[in-house]
Amino acid sequence: MMSATALEAVLRRDRWIVAASLAALTMIAWAYIFWLARSMYSDDTAMQGMDAASLDAMMMSGFRPWTMTELAVTLLMWMVMMIGMMTPSAAPMILLYARVGRHSEVEGKPLAATGFFLGGYFLAWMAFACAATLGQWALESTLLLTPMMTSASGIFSGIMLIAVGLFQWTPLKDICLRQCQAPVMFIHRHGGFRRDPPGSVALGFRHGMYCVGCCWALMGLLFIGGVMNVLWIAAVAIFVLAEKLVARGRWFSRLSGLALCAAGLWLLGTAIL
Numbered sequence: 001m002m003s004a005t006a007l008e009a010v011l012r013r014d015r016w017i018v019a020a021s022l023a024a025l026t027m028i029a030w031a032y033i034f035w036l037a038r039s040m041y042s043d044d045t046a047m048q049g050m051d052a053a054s055l056d057a058m059m060m061s062g063f064r065p066w067t068m069t070e071l072a073v074t075l076l077m078w079m080v081m082m083i084g085m086m087t088p089s090a091a092p093m094i095l096l097y098a099r100v101g102r103h104s105e106v107e108g109k110p111l112a113a114t115g116f117f118l119g120g121y122f123l124a125w126m127a128f129a130c131a132a133t134l135g136q137w138a139l140e141s142t143l144l145l146t147p148m149m150t151s152a153s154g155i156f157s158g159i160m161l162i163a164v165g166l167f168q169w170t171p172l173k174d175i176c177l178r179q180c181q182a183p184v185m186f187i188h189r190h191g192g193f194r195r196d197p198p199g200s201v202a203l204g205f206r207h208g209m210y211c212v213g214c215c216w217a218l219m220g221l222l223f224i225g226g227v228m229n230v231l232w233i234a235a236v237a238i239f240v241l242a243e244k245l246v247a248r249g250r251w252f253s254r255l256s257g258l259a260l261c262a263a264g265l266w267l268l269g270t271a272i273l
Contacts, residue, residue, distance in 0.1 A: 018098040018114055022091050029084030036077060037228045040148065066137060074136060077227075078129035085237040086125055086211065089244050093183040093207060094118055100193055111193050112200035120204025121211070128212050132219060139223060149227035154271025157224045161264030167217040168257025176214035177253065179207070180244050186210070215240050 066074070094114060101111040139145040144156045151157040167173055179186050186207060187193060194200040218236055225232030239256070246252045 015095060015098045015102065019091070019095060022087055022094060026084055026087045029080050029087070032080045033084055033228075033233065034230060037230045040228045071133070071137075075129060075133045078132045078136075079126055081233065082125040082129050083122065085233065085240065086215075088237070089180070089241045090118075090121055090207075090211065092244075093186070094121075096183045096187075097193060111195055112197045116197045116200035117193075117204035117207075120201035120206075121208040123201070123205050124208025124212050128216060128219075136223070136227065145223065149223075150229070151224045154267055158264045158266075158268030158271055160220055160224055161260050161267060163264075164217045164220055165257040165260030165262075165264060168253045168260065172213060173217075173253065174250065176210045177243060177250065179210040180214050214243070 094117070097111070097117050098114045101114060136145065136149070140149075144151065144153050146152045151160075179189075190203060190206060194203055218240060221236055222229075222233065225235075243253055
């Protein structure tokens with residue numbers, strides 16, 4: 001009787017359990033990012049200790065094709081980075097799912113477990129991670145990224161900033177941001193929560209795709225400030241979260257778009273002149 005009562009008490013607090021799980025998942029992802037960034041910083045320090053002739057020879061050697069191990073490590077890096085960056089902004093929707101799921105269980109009409117919805121959401125970002133890995137490979141192969149995964153061209157950085165700034169004003173950005181800002185509206189527009197696991201995964205994936213549509217261009221900023229620059233990653237993650245939480249998030253996005261375009265024009269002019 002005592003254990004059954006304790007279990008029931010835990011189930012009543014399942015929203016807190018979900019919140020704690022999301023926080024733990026985010027911290028684990030960020031711990032990996034810090035570890036990887038520190039490892040890369042050590043490599044960068046070693047490179048700085050090389051003589052000028054050796055550094056010139058390395059840069060002149062051009063792009064070295066990735067091995068399968070390097071491809072796998074890069075893909076894992078992007079996957080973990082997306083989990084760390086996007087889990088906080090997805091938390092309102094996940095917590096809403098947990099709350100509705102608890103009420104449905106009490107009424108005898110349980111939903112599929114929250115993990116199925118979260119898995120579908122992450123599935124969308126894992127697909128984006130695959131695309132980002134291919135994008136990084138393309139940029140490195142054209143020598144637009146340095147071996148430390150930062151922009152090697154002021155012109156490229158300027159064009160990227162302008163492109164991201166313009167995207168902030170597009171109808172696609174408007175549509176996707178509205179879906180991300182209003183979890184309840186999203187659920188109503190897409191037929192409500194699902195009781196079956198496949199349906200819950202599909203709903204989570206759809207929500208994830210809206211988030212990808214809203215934020216994919218902003219992830220391009222990582223190629224400018226450094227894919228493994230922890231402060232830059234954190235800045236982009238905070239910006240993504242602010243867009244979804246600020247009451248007037250649309251104006252916030254548009255003003256940031258103007259700022260990005262201005263910075264891009266300035267950087268482009270500096271690089272050309």
